[in-house]
Amino acid sequence: MQFANAINTTEDENQIVQMMQAAFGMLQGMNLPEENIKDIAGKVSTFLSELEVEEGSQAAKNKAKAVETLATLIG
Numbered sequence: 001m002q003f004a005n006a007i008n009t010t011e012d013e014n015q016i017v018q019m020m021q022a023a024f025g026m027l028q029g030m031n032l033p034e035e036n037i038k039d040i041a042g043k044v045s046t047f048l049s050e051l052e053v054e055e056g057s058q059a060a061k062n063k064a065k066a067v068e069t070l071a072t073l074i075g
Contacts, residue, residue: 003044003066004051011058013065020069038074045070 003019010016023044027037049067053059 003048007048007051007053007062007066008059010062013061016062016065017069020066020073024070024073041070041074045074 003023006016006019010019024037024041027040032040045067048063048070051063053063
């Protein structure tokens with residue numbers, strides 16, 4: 001999955017934020033009911049939170065930032 005790859009390879013947490021915002025925006029652009037958008041974003045957040053990464057690594061920081069960003073977007 002593209003998100004998992006980005007978590008492991010991106011050097012800048014801000015890129016992760018931008019990616020999560022763009023993905024959320026794409027869902028909103030599909031004219032889905034808000035409940036469905038939040039459900040999909042929640043499932044992505046759950047998936048990302050379960051990724052195994054090395055503690056203290058850039059991947060761990062990226063993972064935390066992705067989950068935090070999605071939580072903010074979901075509301």
